Amino acid sequence: MDFDALISGxxxxxxxxxxxxxxxxxxxxxxxxxxxxxxxxxxxxxxxFMVGTWTVLxxxxxxxxxxxxxxxxxxxxxLLALLAAMLASAGTALAVERIAYRPLRKKGxxxxxxxxxxxxxxxxxxxxxxQVLRAIFGPPFGRVTVNIPSVLxxxxxxxxxxxxxxxxxxxxxIIVGAVVMMVALDTFVNKSRLGRGVRAVAxxxxxxxxxxxxxxxxxxxxxxxxxxxAGVAALLYTVQYDITKFDIxxxxxxxxxxxxxxxxxxxxxxxxxxxxxxxxxxxxxxAVWDSSWTNVYAFVVLVVILMxxxxxxxxxxxxxxxx
Amino acid sequence: MSQIAAAYRGLRIRxxxxxxxxxxxxxxxxxxxxxxxxxxxLNILPFAYIRTDLTSSGSDWASVLFLVVVxxxxxxxLNVVIGLAGLLDLGYVGFYALGAYSxxxxxxxxxxxxxxxxxxxxxxxxWAVPFAACIPIAICMSLVAGVFLGAPTLRLRGxxxxxxxxxxxxxxxxxxxxxxxxxxxxxxxINVPTPPxxxxxxxxxxxxxxxxxxxxxxxxxxxxxxWLARRLENSRVGRAWLAIREDEDAxxxxxxxxxxxxLWAFAIGATLGGLAGLLxxxxxxxxxPNAFMVQLSFLxxxxxxxxxxxxxxxxxxxxxxxxxxxxxxxxxxxxRPFAFGxxxxxxxxxxxxxxxxxRRRAREFEDRxxxxxxxxxxx
Numbered sequence: 001m002d003f004d005a006l007i008s009g010x011x012x013x014x015x016x017x018x019x020x021x022x023x024x025x026x027x028x029x030x031x032x033x034x035x036x037x038x039x040x041x042x043x044x045x046x047x048x049f050m051v052g053t054w055t056v057l058x059x060x061x062x063x064x065x066x067x068x069x070x071x072x073x074x075x076x077x078x079l080l081a082l083l084a085a086m087l088a089s090a091g092t093a094l095a096v097e098r099i100a101y102r103p104l105r106k107k108g109x110x111x112x113x114x115x116x117x118x119x120x121x122x123x124x125x126x127x128x129x130x131q132v133l134r135a136i137f138g139p140p141f142g143r144v145t146v147n148i149p150s151v152l153x154x155x156x157x158x159x160x161x162x163x164x165x166x167x168x169x170x171x172x173x174i175i176v177g178a179v180v181m182m183v184a185l186d187t188f189v190n191k192s193r194l195g196r197g198v199r200a201v202a203x204x205x206x207x208x209x210x211x212x213x214x215x216x217x218x219x220x221x222x223x224x225x226x227x228x229x230a231g232v233a234a235l236l237y238t239v240q241y242d243i244t245k246f247d248i249x250x251x252x253x254x255x256x257x258x259x260x261x262x263x264x265x266x267x268x269x270x271x272x273x274x275x276x277x278x279x280x281x282x283x284x285x286x287a288v289w290d291s292s293w294t295n296v297y298a299f300v301v302l303v304v305i306l307m308x309x310x311x312x313x314x315x316x317x318x319x320x321x322x323x
Numbered sequence: 324m325s326q327i328a329a330a331y332r333g334l335r336i337r338x339x340x341x342x343x344x345x346x347x348x349x350x351x352x353x354x355x356x357x358x359x360x361x362x363x364x365l366n367i368l369p370f371a372y373i374r375t376d377l378t379s380s381g382s383d384w385a386s387v388l389f390l391v392v393v394x395x396x397x398x399x400x401l402n403v404v405i406g407l408a409g410l411l412d413l414g415y416v417g418f419y420a421l422g423a424y425s426x427x428x429x430x431x432x433x434x435x436x437x438x439x440x441x442x443x444x445x446x447x448x449x450w451a452v453p454f455a456a457c458i459p460i461a462i463c464m465s466l467v468a469g470v471f472l473g474a475p476t477l478r479l480r481g482x483x484x485x486x487x488x489x490x491x492x493x494x495x496x497x498x499x500x501x502x503x504x505x506x507x508x509x510x511x512x513i514n515v516p517t518p519p520x521x522x523x524x525x526x527x528x529x530x531x532x533x534x535x536x537x538x539x540x541x542x543x544x545x546x547x548x549x550w551l552a553r554r555l556e557n558s559r560v561g562r563a564w565l566a567i568r569e570d571e572d573a574x575x576x577x578x579x580x581x582x583x584x585x586l587w588a589f590a591i592g593a594t595l596g597g598l599a600g601l602l603x604x605x606x607x608x609x610x611x612p613n614a615f616m617v618q619l620s621f622l623x624x625x626x627x628x629x630x631x632x633x634x635x636x637x638x639x640x641x642x643x644x645x646x647x648x649x650x651x652x653x654x655x656x657x658x659r660p661f662a663f664g665x666x667x668x669x670x671x672x673x674x675x676x677x678x679x680x681x682r683r684r685a686r687e688f689e690d691r692x693x694x695x696x697x698x699x700x701x702x
Contacts, residue, residue: 040482041485041486099668100668100672103672104672104675107675107691108694109671109675110675110688110691111482112405112628112632113628113671115624116628116667117667117668120664120665121664121668123621123660123663123664123667124661124668126660126664127661131657131660250617254489257486258486261483261486265482290501292497293497293501296493296494299487299493300494302487302490303475303490306479306487310478310479310483
């Protein structure tokens with residue numbers, strides 16, 4: 001145990017934790033919205049994120065973006081990659097819904113079956129990027145870690161005086177980007193007409209359909225929104241870590257789902273709280289003990305929180321949100 | 324009416340079987356068991372084509388049979404948890420790993436735990452806990468782990484339970500990987516003990532080459548477990564599980580102590596998982612953390628669900644298919660996970676109740692389907 005390491009680097013660790021937590025939170029939105037509306041864990045959501053990271057790589061490769069371009073080009077390339085990742089991830093999420101969930105919903109299958117088809121879809125997606133695309137296109141696909149060009153070079157923007165904490169442009173982008181997306185989504189769900197439909201279906205699907213809410217359309221909307229958020233998360237992840245891999249989604253998805261449960265699954269603001277909380281706890285615990293145990297800390301925190309607050313920190317509330 | 328008739332068509336063979344006289348049951352069971360014991364030597368064309376060692380890169384037939392049976396034990400255990408009690412356990416591999424590691428930790432002379440005991444009590448360097456004593460240790464460890472995991476988490480609802488158990492499986496694996504001083508870390512532990520037996524041709528009775536002996540051992544254990552599990556299913560405990568699975572609140576109102584029985588299911592499932600892991604570790608004579616990835620948990624769940632959750636024979640069939648088919652078609656080894664994923668989705672969409680559903684489950688499912696159709700017609 002090394003509390004000194006934690007205390008001496010508290011500011012740095014906090015910043016690390018918030019960065020990591022923002023990405024968890026964005027991915028967690030996909031889980032939490034689908035859970036809120038359909039009461040099921042979309043197990044393929046982690047792979048929706050994975051597709052997003054590969055799309056970013058694809059866009060950068062196609063337009064030939066590398067480090068050291070002019071500011072205007074960097075912004076254009078990043079925005080293009082962002083848009084492409086959002087579209088690809090949303091499309092993947094929608095496809096998963098179509099293939100794996102819709103036929104089962106028509107048959108009224110028990111929840112366990114949705115989980116299995118979700119796992120099946122997740123495996124197919126993983127293997128597509130690990131094996132199938134390699135057979136067709138060759139490398140960079142395959143079971144190795146692939147580098148993504150760091151188009152946005154990390155630069156220290158300002159130093160917080162007194163703390164001696166250097167804040168880089170990438171971190172600002174990640175944290176601000178994540179928070180802006182989350183606020184936008186929260187506003188959309190709470191204020192817009194479509195968002196009201198989402199809340200109505202989450203609260204009571206039968207009554208909502210009597211009131212003229214098209215349930216199928218709401219479900220599609222939820223998958224598209226969740227997928228798009230995973231796409232944003234994918235871009236931010238590549239900005240911070242510069243890599244992707246065929247199974248990159250697994251651990252991120254696991255953490256994001258943990259974050260969603262921590263905050264209270266089905267609760268949009270809970271995803272933010274849970275994500276940031278998990279990110280910070282992980283970084284702190286890794287500083288105090290050993291970073292090879294990071295995943296263990298995450299799950300232990302989850303179990304402890306659930307023991308005392310069985311519905312997460314903020315409780316379930318997508319359906320109960322006041323209009 | 325025709326709809327209902329169509330729905331029950333799949334069950335007609337089973338009805339006919341149920342109404343057959345008892346001696347016929349016994350005879351058929353005996354024949355199946357005899358055939359199962361004979362399987363490693365199967366050499367009659369065209370049946371011999373089911374062997375996995377026909378191609379040049381094929382794997383040893385008896386070893387595959389052994390693995391199938393070990394996974395069948397897993398499936399029977401997980402069927403108690405998922406199929407009967409309706410608890411979604413995604414961390415079952417954790418118990419499996421605990422079983423394998425407990426025999427390695429206490430039975431192997433290479434294990435740091437045994438070496439620590441040797442120096443503490445001044446024992447010789449060949450000393451280790453004997454195989455027979457490792458079995459109760461493994462059972463105790465997985466049982467305790469089951470209760471330890473279940474006690475705080477079983478009050479959670481289904482999906483919460485899924486993620487917590489998933490986390491548990493990961494915790495076990497990471498612990499095994501990182502605790503170098505106890506588990507040997509990523510290197511694992513060699514010299515895992517095997518059951519005792521006479522030497523034949525200068526080799527131990529249970530060795531790495533003659534896998535059919537391992538298969539017979541595992542098969543005998545499996546048959547015993549199937550018998551016990553069927554007794555359990557039809558007991559008061561089994562009925563309580565079904566009640567909880569169908570409607571926990573209603574069951575609680577009727578006086579079924581939900582938590583207690585769920586914990587029972589968890590503990591029994593954990594024990595069987597540990598036992599299967601023990602057999603696996605002992606046969607390999609080598610245990611390492613990478614053998615217990617979370618993906619294996621998904622495979623276990625898929626076995627139970629594809630076969631037909633809630634029906635012990637469905638779980639057995641699922642375990643057989645998902646273990647045997649990939650081994651038989653080894654030449655497509657790279658495409659295995661892909662095909663597995665596609666198969667999971669297809670089978671579940673075409674037959675959500677599983678290949679051999681439990682009769683009660685099939686009826687419930689039919690009800691739900693009608694409800695869904697009616698709801699769709701109303702809108």
